[in-house]
Amino acid sequence: MAFIDNVPSMRAAFLPLLVIITVIMSGRLRSVHGRFQNLTGTQREARARLYSDIESSPVLQNKMFPLSPDGPVEVNIGMNLYKVMAVQEVAQVMTASLYMEVAWRDEGLAWDPEDYANISRAYLPAHSVWTPAIISLNSATETFSIFSSVEKLDLSHEGVSRMTDGVVLGTHCLVDLKYYPFDKQTCTVMLGLGGYDVDILPIARKVDLIAGVNEQVTIPGEWKVVSHHLRVVPAAGMSLVTYTVELDRSSMYYTLCVLVPMAATSQLSLLVFWIPPAAGERISFLMSIYVSTTLYLGQASDTLPRKDFGLLNAPRMILFVTFNLIQCILVLIATIISMYLHETELKRAADTLNKDPDKPRPKSPRDSDGEMTHSAPQEDVPVVEFRTKDRNILDHKSKFFATEMTSGCPKSWPPNEREATRDNFVEVDTRCRRILRKLLRFSRISRKNRNSDNSCRMSANTLDKVLFIVFLFCSSLFFCSIFNV
Known part of the structure; x- marks a missing residue:
């Protein structure tokens, strides 16, 4: 109740303050209105009249x-x-x-x-x-x-x-x-x-x-x-x-990221001619090069338009990739031919070396009186053969003595001095002839095999080097002339 009784006194105290605030605000509003009034009189009015005249014009x-x-x-x-x-x-x-x-x-x-x-x-x-x-x-x-x-x-x-x-x-x-x-x-x-x-x-x-x-x-x-x-x-x-x-295309990116790697990959296929045929890695090496080249072909096909064009007007990028693929295929064919020649000649040389150099000598009687002849056995101990005419020599000998003579009896126990001397000379002559024949045949076969093997290796190696030079020259000439840079 006391607060309600003091309300009139509070109003009387705040009334002068409200009057002062009202006077200040009215003065500010009057000044702002005066500025806008001046602007309207100079620029806005002229612009408003201009836009009004333009909009009302017949045009x-x-x-x-x-x-x-x-x-x-x-x-x-x-x-x-x-x-x-x-x-x-x-x-x-x-x-x-x-x-x-x-x-x-x-x-x-x-x-x-x-x-x-x-x-x-x-x-x-x-x-x-x-x-x-x-x-x-x-x-x-x-x-x-x-x-x-x-x-x-x-x-x-x-x-x-x-x-x-x-x-x-x-x-x-x-x-x-x-x-x-x-x-x-x-x-x-x-x-x-x-x-x-x-x-x-x-x-x-x-x-x-x-x-x-x-x-x-x-x-x-x-x-x-x-x-x-x-x-x-x-x-x-x-x-x-x-x-x-x-427009002029900036070709540095394509040169460093497409052309140079593609050309280097293509030229790597020529190194197959320096791989020894016995290594067995020629075909796998070429197939890896071929797969990498086909990847570049896919990239080129995504970039170039799909339209008909003649061979002379074909994009050089297509010709470049196609040449690399053809070169890889030709190198593969040349490698297969070279490996076939290597294998054929080496197999021929191996078959010649594996043949038995000691062929049996044909039988020919040394004389017509039926003397004893000796064959050329493979063992060191000769086997003595007797003809029907010589069996009368063994009639007075014992069975044991004939067995000893057949197996090569000692010289101190000759059944007969004359027959023993003759058998000794025949044995020495047979051994000398056999050794000489073996030496001559071995030297002749070795010389033949050596000449044929060297000629085989020389021809195959020469073929590889010639193919390497031919492919390198053709690819280098093609790379330098295709873009006419």
């Missing part, structure tokens, strides 16, 4: 096309290249970022700046003013209309309207990949410029980018812009505007 009310007393309406068009974003070789499409500017003059939209507080520029909605029709004739995307996203149009006091826009265009480009990756391409952006129901005269002019924009936007990439120029071909209905861009 905007009826969306009339511009008129020129000298003839067709001159439409200046300018283009400049920001950056080549991509060149798709397979799809034959160039994607580029462009800066475009179109300007024309309409006397019905001109004014005197002195009547509007020296205001010389105005900005109007693009859909409220007549604008020329600009379309992309070789567009590779769904967008054909240019400047379709422009909202404002820059208008000067002289009646010059200007539209500017940055566009990303994907256009068809006939890419010639004959000398890929050392190629130069020329792509053209084709635009159609029309004035609907008014004749226009398109004029190409140079447009400079904003200072510093080119350095910030143009990033060094695969393509380097050599030159670019704009050309206009006037026509009655729709004029043709061509913007030609000449």
Whole structure:
């Protein structure tokens, strides 16, 4: 109850404070209102009057096309290249970022700046003013209309309207990949410029980018812009505007990462001729080289377009990879032939060496009186053969003595002095003849085998070296002449 009784006294205490705050705020509001009132009188009022007069003009009310007393309406068009974003070789499409500017003059939209507080520029909605029709004739995307996203149009006091826009265009480009990756391409952006129901005269002019924009936007990439120029071909209905861009591909990446490894891999296949045939690794080595070469062929097929071309106009990259594959196949065939020659000659030499050099000597009687002859046994101890005529010699000998004589009896126990001496001479003569015959036959066979083996090895080795030199010369000549660098 005491708090309620003190409310009137509290109101009386806060009343002066509220009055002071109200006075201060009213003064500030008055000062702000005064500043806006002055601005409205100088700039805003003039700009408001300018926009009101422009919007109420017959040109905007009826969306009339511009008129020129000298003839067709001159439409200046300018283009400049920001950056080549991509060149798709397979799809034959160039994607580029462009800066475009179109300007024309309409006397019905001109004014005197002195009547509007020296205001010389105005900005109007693009859909409220007549604008020329600009379309992309070789567009590779769904967008054909240019400047379709422009909202404002820059208008000067002289009646010059200007539209500017940055566009990303994907256009068809006939890419010639004959000398890929050392190629130069020329792509053209084709635009159609029309004035609907008014004749226009398109004029190409140079447009400079904003200072510093080119350095910030143009990033060094695969393509380097050599030159670019704009050309206009006037026509009655729709004029043709061509913007030609000449490009040069940076080939260092392809040289270091594709061509050099592929050429080195191909030349490694020639080292197979230096691998000994006995090593048995020739075929496996060549197959690994062949598989690695086919991988490069897949990479080249993904990069190049799939179209018909003659042998003379074929991309050099395709010829390069195809030559490597053919060389690998020919080296494989030559290696198989060389290994076959090696195996054939070595087998022939082995068969000759494995033959028995001691062939049985044909029997020929030494005399006609039926004397005892000896064969050429393989053992050192000779076996004595007796003819029917000599059996009377053993009649008075014992069976034991005949057995001893047959097995080679000692000289101290001769059954008969005459027969023993004769047997001794026959045995010595037989052994000498056998040894001499073995030496002559061994020397003759060894010399024959040695000559045939050396000739075999010499011919096979020579074949390998000749094939290595021939393949190396042909591949080096092909690599130096294919790209005409």
